[in-house]
Amino acid sequence: MTLDVAQLCARLIRFDTTNRSGGDCAGEREAAEHVAQVLHDAGVAPTVLEPAPRRTNVLARVPGTDPALPAVLVQAHLDVVPADPAEWSFDPFAGEIRDGFVHGRGAVDMKDMVAMTLAVVDRWHTEGRRPRRDVVLAFVADEEDQGAHGAHWLVEHHAARFAGVRAAISESGGFSHDAGDVRLYPVGTAERGTSHLQLTATGRAGHGSRRNDRNAVTALVTSLARIAAHEHPVRLTPTVEAFLVGAGKALGVEVDLDDVDGTLARLGPAAKLAENTVRCSTTPTMLQAGYKVNVIPGTATAQVDVRTLPGTVDELVATVDSLLEPGVTREFLEHQPPVEAPVDSPWFTAMADALRAEDPAAVVVPYCLGGGTDAKAFSTLGIDCYGFSPLLLPAGYDYRAMAHGVDERVPVSGLEFGARVLDRFLSS
Incomplete structure (x- = not known):
C-alpha cells in the first residue's frame, strides 16, 4: 500500500x-x-x-x-x-x-x-x-x-x-493558472537576482525644536521616496520574452515587445505571471533612526529589497546613486546574481510532456520568478x-x-x- x-x-x-x-x-x-x-x-x-x-x-x-x-x-x-x-x-x-x-x-x-x-x-x-x-x-x-x-x-x-x-x-512552477478560457502552466526557467541594500544617512544631531538643514532622517526618507517612486526600464530576459510570446499566442492576444506594458494590459490575468519580472525593483522595507522624539539623530539607516535582471546591476547601482540625497551612502549587504536555465532543452520538454499527459488542456510556458x-x-x-x-x-x-x-x-x-x-x- x-x-x-x-x-x-x-x-x-x-x-x-x-x-x-x-x-x-x-x-x-x-x-x-x-x-x-x-x-x-x-x-x-x-x-x-x-x-x-x-x-x-x-x-x-x-x-x-x-x-x-x-x-x-x-x-x-x-x-x-x-x-x-x-x-x-x-x-x-x-x-x-x-x-x-x-x-x-x-x-x-x-x-x-x-x-x-x-x-x-x-x-x-x-x-x-x-x-x-x-x-x-x-x-x-x-x-x-x-x-x-x-x-x-x-x-x-x-x-x-x-x-x-x-x-x-x-x-x-508547474502550477495551473487560469487565464480566461486557457489553463497556463508556467515552468520557472529563470529568477531575478536578490540583493540587500543598506542606506546610511549621516547628519547633524540636535534638538527637535530647532531648524536643522542636515537632518539625517529627512535625507533618508527623501532618498527612499525617490527610490520607491522610480520606475526602472523594461529589460526582457529570454525567459520573459518567451512567456509573453507563448501566453499571447495561447490567448490570441497581440504581443508587442516594444510596448511591454501595453502587452501586459492585454494579457489580463496572465499578466500576473510576468508583471514583476520585466523590470528590476527597489523596494524599501526597513527603517531605523532615533531614540527620543525630541532629539534629531545623527544617523539613520534603511534597507531596500533589490531584485535584478541579468546585465542590469551596474545600471541599477548608478540609478540608485543618482537618487540619493547628499550625506546618504549605500552598500550592498548581499548579492546573489540572477539565474536562468534554457527553455529549449529536453528537460523543459519532458516537464511539458508530463503536464500534458495528466492535463491535455495544459498550455506550458516558461516564466521568470520574481523572488529567489x-x-x-x-x-x-x-x-x-x-x-x-x-x-x-x-x-x-x-x-x-x-x-x-x-x-x-x-x-x-x-x-x-x-x-x-x-x-x-x-x-x-
Whole structure:
C-alpha cells in the first residue's frame, strides 16, 4: 500500500520549522528525521547532515537503471516563514485535512513538494520500479533566510553529493493558472537576482525644536521616496520574452515587445505571471533612526529589497546613486546574481510532456520568478535549475497569495495530480 500524499503533507506541516531569520529558527531536525525515515522505509538510504545544531538537511540518491544518463536533482526546503495564529482562522501547524484541502503553514511553500516527492519514491518502492536516471534528493534547511545552513552550505561543503547532476527542479512552477478560457502552466526557467541594500544617512544631531538643514532622517526618507517612486526600464530576459510570446499566442492576444506594458494590459490575468519580472525593483522595507522624539539623530539607516535582471546591476547601482540625497551612502549587504536555465532543452520538454499527459488542456510556458530560491546555490555547480512543483488548482484559488500568506492551504486533488506528474517526469 502506497503512502497518501495528503497525509504526508499534513504530517510535515505539524512539524513547526519556523525560520525567523538571523539564526532564530525552531530547527528542521524533527521534520528531517521524519523525511529520512520515510526514505529508509522506501528502500532509499538517507544521509543526514547538520552544519549547526538542529539545522538538519537530508540527502539521498535513487539509482537509475541507466547510470550513463545525467542525474536530476529534486530540491525542497523544510523550513517555513512565521505564522501568527491570531491572524489565521485555523491553527497554522495543526495540519488539518478538511473541505478538500490540506491546511497549514508550508502547504505550498513548500512541504507540498516534499510530500509529492516522498509519495513518488514510496510508489516506486511499492511497485518495484526505478527511474531511468539517478534522482538525487535534497531536503534542506534555511531557505527562508540565507541558506547558510542549507543549500549554500551543502554546495560549499558537499558538492560531491551532486556529481553528475545536470538539472534540478524545485518550487514555484508547474502550477495551473487560469487565464480566461486557457489553463497556463508556467515552468520557472529563470529568477531575478536578490540583493540587500543598506542606506546610511549621516547628519547633524540636535534638538527637535530647532531648524536643522542636515537632518539625517529627512535625507533618508527623501532618498527612499525617490527610490520607491522610480520606475526602472523594461529589460526582457529570454525567459520573459518567451512567456509573453507563448501566453499571447495561447490567448490570441497581440504581443508587442516594444510596448511591454501595453502587452501586459492585454494579457489580463496572465499578466500576473510576468508583471514583476520585466523590470528590476527597489523596494524599501526597513527603517531605523532615533531614540527620543525630541532629539534629531545623527544617523539613520534603511534597507531596500533589490531584485535584478541579468546585465542590469551596474545600471541599477548608478540609478540608485543618482537618487540619493547628499550625506546618504549605500552598500550592498548581499548579492546573489540572477539565474536562468534554457527553455529549449529536453528537460523543459519532458516537464511539458508530463503536464500534458495528466492535463491535455495544459498550455506550458516558461516564466521568470520574481523572488529567489535555493536555485541560486545549486546553479553555481553548473546545474540548470527549474521551478517545477506541479499542481492542478481549482477555480478561484489564489496560489500566489498562499506562500507567506494567511490561511495557507493546498488542494488534495492538486497534490495527487502533482505526484502523478512528478512520477512521469522523474521516471522518463
